[in-house]
Structures are given as C-alpha cells and as structure tokens.
Amino acid sequence: MRRKIALAVAVPGLVVTLTACGVLNGQQFGGGGQERQSGQAAQTAASGAPEQKEQAPSGEQAPPDPAASAPPQQGEVIATRDVKAGGAELKVDVTGLRRQGRLITLSWTVTNTGDTKWNMTSTMGDTSAYLGLTVAGVSLVDPANAKRYRVARTGEKGTAKCVCSDYDVSTEPGEVLPLYATYAAPPPDVQKINVEFPILGVFTDVPIS
Secondary structure, eight states: OOOOEEEEEEETTEEEEEEEOEEETTEEEOOSSEEEOOSSSOOOOOOOSOOOOOOOOGGGOOOOOGGGGSOOOOOOOOEEEEEEETTEEEEEEEEEEEEETTEEEEEEEEEEOSSSOEEOTTTTSBGGGTBTTBSTTOEEEETTTTEEEOBOEESOTTTOEESBOBOOSEEOTTOEEEEEEEEEOOOTTOOEEEEEETTTEEEEEEEOO
C-alpha cells in the first residue's frame, strides 16, 4: 500500500513542503523530502504520480527561523575533498550543516582549482522535477535509520522551486561557487549524517550543529 505524508511549514512569504517517505517491511510509501532506505544500499524511491498534500494540524506546526530559506553565510570548513569532474580539478568544502527547528541547511563551496573550465550542465540537479540547474540532486543519508532526505521544495511538481542554490552552466578556473540546500531535519539524536553529491562523491559522518 502506497501513501504519502506531506508537511507544509509556514515561513513568512514562503510555504515549504517537506514530504516524508520510506520503505517498511518491503512496502514502499511516499517520495520526496525523506525516504527510508531498504537493505544496505541507500536507494531512491521513484514516483511518477503527483504528490497529494495533506496540511498538518496547526497546533503541530512550529515555524522555523525565516533565515532557513535564505542562503546561509559560509562558515568554517568541516569536511573537504579534492575531486576531478568533467576534466576539471575541483575542491569541495562543506562549511556548515545547521539544524534550525524542523529544517536543516547544508552549505558548501566548490572551487575550480585547475586551469580547465568545469561544464556543470545539470549534474547536481533533479531533472525529473524540472530543477536541472540547481543543487536539488544533493541528498542527506542517515545510514543508522536507513533514511534519505531530499531538498525541500515549494509549489507543485513541474512549477516547484527548490529551497537551494541554482548555478550557471560552467565554472571558470579559480572561481569559488558558494552553494546551499535546505532539508527536513532528522531526529535530534542524529548528530552526524552522510552527504551525497552527484558527481562529487559522498562525504560520510558530517557533523550537525
């Protein structure tokens, strides 16, 4: 039996939809903000049908800090990696993973450290949701609880916007690209989480502040 649970969180001037989904006893339900993963590998649950949204009771809503929907300031580097992608040499610095109420915001930079332009195309986006030139494809994975968290969205599929950065098609040598993405927050007892970047790899055990 397939079912979806959506939570609309009110922020002044913004309604953020966080959809919880998962797999229990081999039965999959949902698709969106949070997925329960089956087995040892974290696999994406795909749904071709439009999501049916259910407004949470007003007494259960705790509006987060409005700043959660705005690009955060880049802070101290908490994880770093040198990678090669599309023939370019890059440095990825995770500069924050901050919990704010029911949301959590990931911030990072990508620096082109080589002498070749990085043609990014839509590699970090979610083309199935028409969010190609964004970082909507970056996800958080909680292996202990077998859950995947996807970037928060506003609006309906097809016209939705992600609560995250967009970017130009290419990054020039020496350019530093500051990026961010906002998600539904994992439970308070989750203090570290994995960050999966399309093309750029996986950062494991990134601390949550």
